[in-house]
Amino acid sequence: MLNPTSVAGIPRPRFALRPFLLFAIIAAALILHIRPANAQVPFRERLKSLPFKIAYETYVDDNWEIFVMNADGSNPVNLTKTPNANEHYPQISPDGRQMCFSVDEGEGRDAVRSLYVMDINGKNRKKLADHAREPFWGADGKLVGFLSQEFPKFNVSDFYTTGMNFYDLAKGEITPHVNSSNLHHLYNPGWSRNGKWIVSTVHAGMGVEHGILLIEARGTNIINLKIPGCRPCLSPDGKQIAWGAGDNEIAAAPINLDAERPSVGEWTLHIKDQTNKIYHVDWSPDSRFLSFSRGPNGEGDLTKPGTFQAACEIVGVHAAGWNICVVPADRQGTLDLNDPSETDFLMLTTDGRSNKEPAWFRARR
Amino acid sequence: MTMRLLPLVSLLVLLNGCGKPGPGSPSEPNAGGAANQTGVPGPFEISTQSGVPMVYVPGGEFTMGSDQGNPDEAPPHKVKVSAFLVDKFEVTQEMFAKAQLPNPSHWQESPQKPVERVRWRDAKRYCNERSLLEHLKPCYNEKTVDWDCDYSASGYRLPTEAEWEYACRAGTDGPYDFGRADRLRQYAWLAENSDQKTHAVGQKKPNGFGICDLYGNVSEWCEDVYSANYYKESPAADPQGPPSPEKDVKRVIRGGSWKSSPDQCRATARQGERTGNTDACFSTDYCGFRCVRRVTPAELQQLRAAQ
Numbered sequence: 001m002l003n004p005t006s007v008a009g010i011p012r013p014r015f016a017l018r019p020f021l022l023f024a025i026i027a028a029a030l031i032l033h034i035r036p037a038n039a040q041v042p043f044r045e046r047l048k049s050l051p052f053k054i055a056y057e058t059y060v061d062d063n064w065e066i067f068v069m070n071a072d073g074s075n076p077v078n079l080t081k082t083p084n085a086n087e088h089y090p091q092i093s094p095d096g097r098q099m100c101f102s103v104d105e106g107e108g109r110d111a112v113r114s115l116y117v118m119d120i121n122g123k124n125r126k127k128l129a130d131h132a133r134e135p136f137w138g139a140d141g142k143l144v145g146f147l148s149q150e151f152p153k154f155n156v157s158d159f160y161t162t163g164m165n166f167y168d169l170a171k172g173e174i175t176p177h178v179n180s181s182n183l184h185h186l187y188n189p190g191w192s193r194n195g196k197w198i199v200s201t202v203h204a205g206m207g208v209e210h211g212i213l214l215i216e217a218r219g220t221n222i223i224n225l226k227i228p229g230c231r232p233c234l235s236p237d238g239k240q241i242a243w244g245a246g247d248n249e250i251a252a253a254p255i256n257l258d259a260e261r262p263s264v265g266e267w268t269l270h271i272k273d274q275t276n277k278i279y280h281v282d283w284s285p286d287s288r289f290l291s292f293s294r295g296p297n298g299e300g301d302l303t304k305p306g307t308f309q310a311a312c313e314i315v316g317v318h319a320a321g322w323n324i325c326v327v328p329a330d331r332q333g334t335l336d337l338n339d340p341s342e343t344d345f346l347m348l349t350t351d352g353r354s355n356k357e358p359a360w361f362r363a364r365r
Numbered sequence: 366m367t368m369r370l371l372p373l374v375s376l377l378v379l380l381n382g383c384g385k386p387g388p389g390s391p392s393e394p395n396a397g398g399a400a401n402q403t404g405v406p407g408p409f410e411i412s413t414q415s416g417v418p419m420v421y422v423p424g425g426e427f428t429m430g431s432d433q434g435n436p437d438e439a440p441p442h443k444v445k446v447s448a449f450l451v452d453k454f455e456v457t458q459e460m461f462a463k464a465q466l467p468n469p470s471h472w473q474e475s476p477q478k479p480v481e482r483v484r485w486r487d488a489k490r491y492c493n494e495r496s497l498l499e500h501l502k503p504c505y506n507e508k509t510v511d512w513d514c515d516y517s518a519s520g521y522r523l524p525t526e527a528e529w530e531y532a533c534r535a536g537t538d539g540p541y542d543f544g545r546a547d548r549l550r551q552y553a554w555l556a557e558n559s560d561q562k563t564h565a566v567g568q569k570k571p572n573g574f575g576i577c578d579l580y581g582n583v584s585e586w587c588e589d590v591y592s593a594n595y596y597k598e599s600p601a602a603d604p605q606g607p608p609s610p611e612k613d614v615k616r617v618i619r620g621g622s623w624k625s626s627p628d629q630c631r632a633t634a635r636q637g638e639r640t641g642n643t644d645a646c647f648s649t650d651y652c653g654f655r656c657v658r659r660v661t662p663a664e665l666q667q668l669r670a671a672q
């Protein structure tokens with residue numbers, strides 16, 4: 001379904017042959033020009049042919065686990081199977097061989113959130129740090145960045161962080177970011193593929209009320225991208241950024257990360273959902289698809305062990321009815337998820353078991 | 366408490382001023398004040414175990430609401446309120462951090478500014494953390510959806526709407542306890558003098574009970590569910606608000622803020638605010654809170670003796 005505004009300038013046809021033919025030709029040209037070349041192929045079939053998988057967190061049998069499924073949603077597999085630990089927030093290494101994630105153990109204010117890494121098949125699980133959260137991979141896959149918890153006592157808030165650290169997987173050493181003491185209340189960080197920048201949300205910290213920042217990975221330069229919302233994600237091709245522009249919208253736009261002072265261009269894709277929240281956008285390895293979490297508003301369910309009460313998009317909060325969805329990223333204009341005629345949209349999970357935080361990766365043969 | 370003496374008490378407090386916030390020597394806004402049913406004079410200021418200044422508000426009866434304000438303020442009705450302790454100042458960002466909670470505030474130039482952009486449940490979380498810090502029994506059950514309140518517990522909690530108005534009115538019956546509206550700037554940071562931001566607590570004159578910033582700076586969360594019609598059915602003693610509806614719950618916020626008009630700062634003005642756990646991006650920067658707690662006569666004597 002095209003954004004109606006994209007054809008708004010076309011004159012209304014009259015019931016005369018020439019104007020009608022002219023209109024038909026223009027409309028056909030517009031459709032062929034804007035729609036992806038392979039849009040005629042059913043969307044699920046396009047996804048089925050992709051050599052990608054998607055990891056995500058889900059809540060099964062009173063426990064958070066990390067599952068992996070094919071790009072079309074088929075063959076979901078539980079990677080963790082740990083009834084006494086709650087895994088979430090999977091992040092996949094650039095080569096697709098490893099996954100880092102967070103684990104909650106304990107309840108309430110006594111809970112401890114730790115970071116782990118394991119092979120993509122779920123083996124060789126290893127703890128990296130305690131009282132830490134929101135891991136992200138370095139561009140070369142040798143470092144895992146993470147944010148330290150602000151205070152020792154547990155709090156589920158997403159911005160409950162201070163500083164930034166890097167875990168060197170080869171050496172087993174943790175070193176702080178060169179500007180760590182000035183980094184505060186960040187959340188949802190991600191590293192650019194050129195290695196220069198770390199993109200992150202900040203809330204009530206670093207002199208910023210709320211914003212999305214580019215933080216120099218090896219320096220002290222910080223750029224406020226001046227885009228509304230949170231939870232940014234840089235595309236693997238290094239040319240685009242997607243983010244949650246609101247509770248009910250996701251945006252994508254070009255970004256010039258190789259420039260001395262990167263900035264965000266005009267929005268190219270605007271995903272809207274008036275009836276559900278949409279969060280946790282993530283790019284496919286070829287930068288052509290976007291996955292995200294989608295579900296009704298909620299504040300958690302305290303009857304569920306290992307969960308907390310807060311906005312349901314926050315890590316560790318049970319989100320009833322939430323599922324993983326995917327759309328094409330090469331689509332232009334507005335994509336309305338409430339439009340029943342929309343075909344460029346697929347729910348990959350349908351069980352609503354608090355499926356959140358999707359992370360694409362290239363499947364290894 | 367003989368409420369007739371309260372205007373005199375108010376005058377004494379006004380002459381004293383608010384003083385600096387935070388831990389320090391408590392002042393006595395009502396030195397030589399009237400005796401209440403506990404045998405302890407009041408209102409007066411104490412300092413808690415963790416050094417937070419609070420004001421002891423003796424129990425009494427007052428007329429809650431107004432028939433000269435907005436429709437939700439009517440009808441005016443008699444309400445009895447039991448004695449309680451109330452924070453002299455709005456909870457500051459320094460106090461919030463001391464409880465190991467992330468400071469969500471928009472304006473962080475001074476740790477003595479009130480915490481704002483704080484959600485209702487996070488305000489309650491602070492109350493429980495402060496209770497635990499002082500080895501008191503937390504009032505809020507964190508295992509229930511609304512964090513149900515045990516009013517009999519010794520710990521800190523949000524004030525009921527009745528407690529808030531009783532403390533604000535300080536024994537008077539007008540829209541402002543200090544009298545004329547043209548004096549409001551001396552008592553409150555509101556839109557016309559705030560420079561569109563919050564200010565460190567305790568910079569303005571206290572009300573008649575010695576409590577600061579009730580009329581402005583940030584509006585304050587209360588425990589009660591907001592209902593425009595509640596005053597028509599409110600119980601006469603220690604009302605705790607209507608039961609919580611299943612959807613679209615609003616909780617009461619009281620007092621003006623840095624963005625309020627004088628009318629919104631009135632002691633009887635009511636507002637309802639959604640408590641929803643929206644994402645961090647979307648919280649409001651005019652809403653803070655202060656704590657109250659019940660106190661037994663014996664405990665009050667101990668607290669006073671320890672000053």
